[in-house]
Amino acid sequence: MNPEITGRYAEVQGHRLYLDTGGESTGRPMLLIHTAGQQSLQWRFVIPYFAERGFYALAPDLPGHGKSLPDQFKPLESIHAFAEVLWDLLRALHLDHPVVVGCSIGGDIALDLAVHHGSEIPAVIACQSAAFTPTFPPQIIEMGLEDSGVPSYSDQGYLSGLSACGSKADKERVAEIVWTRRLGDPKIYYSDLKAWIRHDLRPHLSKVSCPLLLVWGNEDYFVPRPLVEETVAGIPNARLEILDGIGHYPHLETKEFNPLVERFLQSLGIGKGK
């Protein structure tokens, strides 16, 4: 049992990936996938919690994010491409049958993994995400991909983060969310959003064979409820957990997030050890 967070690197598909890890590598892998433009730091409250419970939690920086260098220094613009990088990362680390947890684009990536690798995944927890997320006008994203199109990016990130948190969000956590929203490169953030709006798993949802929990904070204006409900309805073994007064970052906004995930895993008989 090791609740400390430890950093490491791995080379996958030409990307130099950084990841935070916690727990012994013999434990059940738990893959944690961050939101658009962000990094592994987002999971610092989740990693120790599950490390203490026997999981091997790993939170990579997606290619181009945080300390992860993208292959040929080109941002990825596809949710599926991100998903396959992470799947190959697990293979490279000799980790199998991971629990997958993601939020926002991380949730879309988790859903993509559920579609394409569900038979090898015991459970997916996808937060603030859906099978189809065309929630931003393409024109805004095109502007964001050009630096002159996003003046005051730092302030915009701060204000966007502030407005995306729910009214019942933990105030200290909100301060951290908006701090981290100032970090990063707008080109990476908007490339992520480009991937987000183009992603469409709707024709493939019936293929999902693993148990799936969708978590949705009901004050998240980035992801409208009908998109989430459509996703839940399309997946054979999925259920929806609604968090009242929570916004776009449930894994950060509320201390109830970790017990919620733990209860879901326990209901499936998934605990410590592989």
Next chain:
Amino acid sequence: MLDLTKLSELLGRNENFVSSTKYFDGSIQLNLGKEKIWIKAFMGRVILVTQEPPPFGFTFAIEGPPAEWRWALGGAKNRFREALMTGRLAVQGNRIEFSRIGKAVHGLSEVLRRMLQDGSMRLGEGE
């Protein structure tokens, strides 16, 4: 002396200038000693290049004596940014817009360097 048609064409083909001015509606004036060049850009396109700046002015101007322009653009290395940062060349007008379309300004320097090298731009002999 500067070939205005060629300047317009080259700016219109310069990826840095075109992409960065995609979200720009304004004008850049070059004060090359006694000579003035006025460039109107709008949504990634060069609308007009003229040696007769209109009376309503410019969004920002870059100015300096010919010797400093030559120093910034004429060497083996592009020293345009260095010249701007160290005051060899000065910026007048809206510095926020100048900063916002920094990539376009770099593209402009690439074009001017090329024109200086091929002789389609000559900097104020005798000044």
